[in-house]
Amino acid sequence: MHRGESMSAIACTIGRSPSTVTSELKANGGPEAYRVWPAHMRARNRTRRPNPAKLDQGPLCDKVTKWLKELWSPEEIANRLRQDFPDDPVTHVSHETIYQCLSTSQDAVNHAENWRGVWLETITARWSPKKQCARP
Numbered sequence: 001m002h003r004g005e006s007m008s009a010i011a012c013t014i015g016r017s018p019s020t021v022t023s024e025l026k027a028n029g030g031p032e033a034y035r036v037w038p039a040h041m042r043a044r045n046r047t048r049r050p051n052p053a054k055l056d057q058g059p060l061c062d063k064v065t066k067w068l069k070e071l072w073s074p075e076e077i078a079n080r081l082r083q084d085f086p087d088d089p090v091t092h093v094s095h096e097t098i099y100q101c102l103s104t105s106q107d108a109v110n111h112a113e114n115w116r117g118v119w120l121e122t123i124t125a126r127w128s129p130k131k132q133c134a135r136p
Helices: 007-014 016-029 036-046 059-069 074-084 096-102 106-111 113-126
Strands: none
Touching: 007 016, 059 074, 059 096, 074 096
């Protein structure tokens, strides 16, 4: 908003409809007061999660963190957990879950400073807008 872009241009850039962008701005202080991080934290706090996250804490989190520090990819970790514990669905974690933990968990970032940049760059490279917009 501080760059003076229109709602439509912002919506096109992030792959959302203009009405979604407008609603987000209204809910978080309007165009002049909107700040990304506080808006993100408010949305995250409002989100209800029916089940606790598998990688919040405990031995599974410790094992995944250890392998990430050894520079295993999330895909390798997910496959290894299924191989080591085929009859225990509690230990089955998808690579998407591991990527999400890396991108949102401050604890994961704190525990793995040496691999953080590599995986965050990988995550960012995978995300793209839903539709392509004409650029001026």
